[in-house]
Amino acid sequence: DYFKQSVTRLHYIVDRVFAMTLEMYRQPKQMVDDLSGLGLRHVGYGIPVDYFSPFVTSFAQVIRSLTDDEVIHEAFRWSLNLIS
Numbered sequence: 001d002y003f004k005q006s007v008t009r010l011h012y013i014v015d016r017v018f019a020m021t022l023e024m025y026r027q028p029k030q031m032v033d034d035l036s037g038l039g040l041r042h043v044g045y046g047i048p049v050d051y052f053s054p055f056v057t058s059f060a061q062v063i064r065s066l067t068d069d070e071v072i073h074e075a076f077r078w079s080l081n082l083i084s
Contacts, residue, residue: 021079052084
């Protein structure tokens with residue numbers, strides 16, 4: 001109900017989200033610039049902020065289904081909250 005893009009585009013977005021969550025820990029200073037640009041693009045596209053929370057929740061649920069490690073859950077969710 002939230003996304004109107006093609007499946008290919010959605011796969012790209014998912015890949016980027018996972019890459020960005022890892023880069024948040026590897027290169028935090030670079031990610032500040034990258035996230036600023038991402039935020040500006042989202043504003044330019046007119047994406048409602050109301051969509052961010054379900055997006056983060058859905059990603060967090062997927063990670064929770066893959067591992068029981070609470071540290072991984074918290075780290076992933078923290079990164080996603082910064083990205084969103």
